[in-house]
Amino acid sequence: MFTSKTDPDNIESMASILILGGVIPLVGALLSQFGFGLHPCHFCLLQRYPYVFVILVGALSLLVTRGGLPWRFLVALGIIGLLATATLGVIHTGIEMKLLTYVGGCVAQSATDGSLEALRASILAAPQVPCDEATAVFFGLSMATWNVLWVGFVLLLVALQYRFDWRRYVRAHH
Numbered sequence: 001m002f003t004s005k006t007d008p009d010n011i012e013s014m015a016s017i018l019i020l021g022g023v024i025p026l027v028g029a030l031l032s033q034f035g036f037g038l039h040p041c042h043f044c045l046l047q048r049y050p051y052v053f054v055i056l057v058g059a060l061s062l063l064v065t066r067g068g069l070p071w072r073f074l075v076a077l078g079i080i081g082l083l084a085t086a087t088l089g090v091i092h093t094g095i096e097m098k099l100l101t102y103v104g105g106c107v108a109q110s111a112t113d114g115s116l117e118a119l120r121a122s123i124l125a126a127p128q129v130p131c132d133e134a135t136a137v138f139f140g141l142s143m144a145t146w147n148v149l150w151v152g153f154v155l156l157l158v159a160l161q162y163r164f165d166w167r168r169y170v171r172a173h174h
Contacts, residue, residue: 012062014061017154019054044092050082078158086148086155092147
């Protein structure tokens, strides 16, 4: 795992939770996309961005003293990132279940060389992926729903680790 700036022999659990909490679903999403050909819809792509933020915040938390105000601020930012992707997952699940209506166009990613012609060609050639149909279902739940459950699990780990870190590093030094 990752080590703390203040004590290199000590594993930095909160950073590990945040970093792995973001890396694992991103690897799963990329593996499903490039390994199994499950093209993401617009909301699938949106749910990935907060995970990149959570990974970055987790990495930054290694650079500050555990339990200090900057560390707590970074942990709070990580929680906000997790809540953002969970919110997008709930909205996406609602759209898939036809509880919410989404009228935007859904096109899987469109890489271009920067020219208008390339963008137009990329959009026309991109697979149409509707946001209101689950691309894949595992154990009766869509990937969007699994995203929400994953975030719940990671938030539980963050809460338990924060409680431990609070007792050990913050309260002990007051």
